[in-house]
Amino acid sequence: MTSTKPAFRHPKLAQNSLGLTRKDYEGAVSTLCAGCGHDSTTNAIIQACFELNIEPHRVAKMSGIGCSSKTPAYFLDRSHGFNAVHGRMPSIATGANMANRDLLYIGISGDGDTASIGMGQFAHALRRNLNLNYICMNNGCYGLTKGQDSATADMGSTGKRGIPNPYASIDLCELAIELGASYVARGFSGDKKQLVPLIKGAFAHSGLAFIDVISPCVTFNNTSTSTKSYEYVREHIEATNTFDFIPLQREILTDYAEGTTQEVIMHDGSIIHLHKVDSKEDVTNRLNSVNKLEEEKAKGRLLTGLLYVNQQIRETHDILNTSLRPLNSLTENDLCPGNTELQKINDSLR
């Protein structure tokens, strides 16, 4: 009983520089529960791709298993994609990324797919700083199997099942900073004003960009006693910063008050202007970022915004010193050195 979306769109829908409208970045109509945070996150991705003039066929969407991992069907229906085994999105993304470094990789995962069954894969993708936009739709429960607490559920948080979670939660952002991700952010599906720039920043970033999106499960974990409900998150959210994402070649027209902004130049030349609540904070300092997360957590607040960014960490291709050309474009001539060279190599080994 899935509903179909009418084909008509607003006659004055905006076009981006490719002449595409948002419709060109849409996918199938969602089959998730009505009001699912994941749908909002999906639409934030669509908006970011539209605004950045990304060509849909230059994108590869990867996902694992779970409600979150269904969402690649709901955006960018003209892109490449692979729906992997549970928790194995990072492996598939790594393989694809090795074969064709020119595509934009969007990895979609959830808290179960990342923090439980996929924890090992997650850790190593971070460690290698794979050039992947890893978006974790985090609702603190296993929605697809009727709402059991996940590894990111806060201790004491109580979903629809009614039993408080007895375990400590995993903070995916802290973990990501610690294990080597070079762009770490946290957003909330209910705040696209913040989430869309975070995603755009991630897309401009080269290396592993991890975004933990608190994305309420409207069916099983939107109770008044849950720490991942729309209401709780709205009441406890603390934005460390707001920022403007300025794409490459766009003139900077805004003036910023000294001390409260920090400028981060991305690999592709785009600029992120951070407007910080506290001018002493430095988002490129790992220690500072982890401390800040812990401090806010101790106050019972949920820190969001761009938490950490480090343009110095090398991504996997740089570490491995791979060909600048995508492997899938290398021909026999490029790969086979020829008989003379081969003989030389053989001779050197004799």
Next chain:
Amino acid sequence: MKPTNIDNPEYFHKVIDCQYACPSHTPVPEYLRLITQGKYDEAYKVNWISNVFPGVLGRICDRPCEPACRRGRVEENPVAICRLKRVTYDYKSSDTSFVPAIPKKKNGKKIALVGGGPASLTVARDLLPLGYEIDLYDDQSKAGGFIRTQVPSFRLPEKVLNEEVDRIIEMGINTHFNHYVDSLKKIIDKNYDAIFIGTGAPRGRDLPDLPGREAGDSSIFIGIQWLAAILYRHITNAPDRVLVLGGGNTAMDCCRMAKRLGAQDVKVMVRSPREQMKASPWEIEDAIDEGIPIIDNHSPVEFVVKAGKLVGMHFQKVQVRYTNDGKKELVPLDAPPVFYPCDLVLLAVGQMNAFPYIEEDIGIEMNERGTPKLDKITHQSTVPHIFFGGDAAFGPRNVITAVAHGHEAAISIDIFCRGKDLHRRPAPKTSLLNQTMGMQEWLYDAKVTEDRRYAVPTVDRVKSLKNRLVEVELGFSKKTGHQESFRCLNCDVQTVFDHSTCIECDACVDICPESCINFIENASEEELRQNLTVAADNPAQALYVSDILPTGRVMVKDENVCLHCGLCAERCPTASWEMKKYTYNSAEAGDKIDEQD
């Protein structure tokens, strides 16, 4: 902005663009839906209650509903509402049980209707069931007025007209046909409780000062008189070459009629540019399709008469110019007049009101335009028991406006006869009913078809040009009518928002195909219109603004291109959006008046 007051009966009414634009406020989406269900009788009844002449209007209505239709803003063309009205007539059964019973015991009040056109007939239909006794006076031998004498049969077959006119006559009107009222005083002297005047705008404009007018008189006719003469078979043929002067619908009827009476070379001469012509676009199209050129920017200069016989006309080419204060001027081009030969000229350059039978001393005051001084709402004249409607009231309009006038005048007459205040009028009858059946299931067909407007088939041109009685349009088949009805966007099924239960999850914003829904900071209407995802640049369409939400924002929906597809409600986890069918029926004579306040 302040939160939208959806309890105002006009708010959701305005969202139903077609119904709101219709002078009689016919519930269009309701009858289109009934057509999709094959319920032609019920669809006809919905029409009949509201516009009294569905079969007639389904053929000749000016259709103000169609330019208003939301579909025309969503894609290229509006729903063919007018021709679907015809469908309800064409496929209904012979059942007439919808006609209300007429009480045998009268209420003792007597009403006179002067003129037997659509306005008067509407008054009669509305008042007869309430027990009024009604006398109708008309100078013709049958009722119908303008729609009988001046609308040609190739657009409106007599059979259709007779059925819908006779139905009202048979409700029990005392008819006085072939009775020209030459003195209103005589009618007043008969001591009617109220008199309704619906004598139209019967005088066709002439060009008396144009040189040659008198000399060529035998070959120059006023368009509406010429059409009436054809109906009564006083005229049965037309000469070879005919010029029709004027750019309105009467000009279109005249030129097409001339072709049917044997003219070979028919031209329509218009002073204004083509795009400013008064005729409906579809009527102009029909004329052109029949091989009649429209020659615009030509102003008549003189009738050329040789040896006592009209041989042609001179025209001056003109150009439109607008003066500084926006007034339109026709400026002659610096060129000699052009000559168009012809044997007959038909003048269709406008109609005027004329009340030669109203004596000056009976107290009916006239304004400078030659129309009576009336209360715009009650239609009451300066003589309390005399009411006006149709073209006789505010000058020439159209049939559906005349019907709307009839309804209002009937309400006024009824209130007047009961001695109450005419300005305390009955309210429209409205209801708002939830359409939810289950998960993603609605009581209405929410699917939006992508079908483009279906064309109405026409009869073979050679055949239709030979016989003025052959109706050109064949009307939709049941199947095409069914498909065309499905193009309706169900604008009467409203998106109703409850801010108190909304969790601001954005599901509705994300799913809305037309990007209508926004959650933003409140501001003035002007600013809000600019701040929406897609700017709301159609000021004729309302913004639906909610009360303040927990995040301090408001929900703002631009009603402009909403498809009423129900996806916002389907994707809403808290049923803060609901699809509710809004029924709006205009008040009728005899309805109870709210006695509060």
